[in-house]
Amino acid sequence: MNTIIHSILAVAPAFTAYYLTALGHGFFEKSGVLNLAIDGVFYLSVAIAYASAIYTGNPYIAMFISALTASIFGILLAFIVTKLPISHGAAGLSLMFLGYGLGALIGNPAVFKFREIKMANIGFSINIPRTPLTSVTLFMVSIVACLVLLYILKGTKLGAAVRASGEDPHAASALGIDVLKIRLLAGAIGYALIGIGAAIFELVWLPTWQQMHGMGHGWIAFAISLSSGRHPILTMLTSTAFATLLTYQYLLQAAYNLSPEIAKMTPFIAAIAAMTIFMVTPLRRKLSPPLSLGKIFFKEERTL
């Protein structure tokens, strides 16, 4: 019994990291913005969480800084694709590359700082300790985040406005919804969750850093969200599947004597498989993406 509980609790860090990231991503996309910046900003947030935990010595402040930075990127993306007639894909991709560049520039020097501090104080660590209490807290946080977002989406005016902006921004606008404001808000909330997810990835799950650390995991979260139709509760199921796979891939590797490369490849193959499965099943029709996802929203000026 004890071992079962322990093996469930062990999944908590990966689960929460992916779940919050996928949840934030899905919420933002509900507002109609195709979010291709996710991997770059996830990587940047991981780097910022790592660096600020080293410089401030406090992982919770680091998590806050990470969420704040990610939020700024979300607001920026929402602003340019709503205010200007710009391709969502191009805007998202350029922010992704910007995130990769900034992330590496911020993460790399922090490694030296970390070693320096470690020399003076051998007990220094940046991570939030992985106790059973931490795991339980993380699960609670995920459930609360899920319920809050469900409530916002289904039970509030804001949620209705977010969904309307994603389905048909022109109609929404005609009904008096300020699409720009709604998308800015969705971007801020969605990306704050992505930033927190990335911080948990770094500070609880894998507290280390090298050049490509965290790169690609944003895409896994993207696949998690897509293959659950961006639904907060279903996203929990897909996140559980991926988190279990990732937490235990190293055990599997040892048990079956697999190459570490095969283990590293598995989540990416699973990401493609998950999207494929979702798309071929009837789920696809029940949980279809917002109608105007990624479409340019731009009102032609007729008065001039």
Added chain:
Amino acid sequence: MHITVVRRVKPLPLGNVLIPSLSIITGILLASLILYLLMNIPPSQFFTYVGEGFVSLETLRDFILLTILGTALIISFKGAVWNIGAEGQITMGMLAAAYVALFTNLSSSPILGKITMVVLALILGGAWGLIAGVLKAYLSIDEVASTLIMNYIAYYILNYLVRGPWKGKHTYGYIRTDLIPESVCFSTLPIRGITITYEEILLLIVTLVFAYVLLYKTALGVRIRILGSNPEALKAAGVNVKLLIITLLTISGAISGIVGAIQLAGYLHRISYPIETHTPYLGYTAILVAWLSMLDLRAVPIIAFIIGSLNQAGRLLQIAGVGGIAVTYLFIGTILMTFTILRVFSEYKIKLIKG
């Protein structure tokens, strides 16, 4: 007073030249500002490296490879199919070429060996694109996500081989393959300081001619361009759009695959583990080339040269102990961002309205 964006009656004159140029300049300035603020690199030093990049002979290699890759990408971009997976397609091409060179008898005949390397690289790169094409055409899975995810899968497949069954016998403790036989190595131009080969120049010309004929002289080319602007019209005309999307990604992947063969036979001559830290990320840089060329084939070589020089500047910074790939990503980000925003002004203008 408020600001509005209005459509121009005619596109901005010379926009196709003005906008990419302005984007590159603004992007570099932004990158130098960020490097100064974050890494304390004086802009004067950064600009010196950028200048050196433009006159360095090393840049020529990137120039050729980026021209080929840029061409591969504009073929798919013209159809509004965003192949972001050139990196993975290059990797698969390299894998195919390495297999021919290391594990078949074909390397005993230089010409047959080289041709087989390139053809197999073409096929495997194309297959890598085809998978993304099928996922997009039949399941409407966004090709940006699938091609990017497949880059990682390609890296890890090659890493697995290099670490496992393909690990060389004479590697002095490094994890890497043996050198490929000299008979299938491409022949370098007899100029000091240059690592360009005759074979890649030939492949460059073939690629450009192929792309020109495909895009401007065939019915398929017309369909590709309509797919980019008005896919509904294409469907109405009875064209199999699904097949077209798959074809585009396959062609784009196949051409990218060639670059993997060129890198292996041209100057790498062996594959080192892990591949993702031994590649110059040209697959990503090429996205910038394709976009800044405004999808005009004639502009691809020009932009490839400029971006190749910036890449070289990034490499010089790495030798100086800062950046490297981080700098490359940074300028891809800043230039692309500026370009994405500035491009709006070829068709729209900003007006200040009083009242």
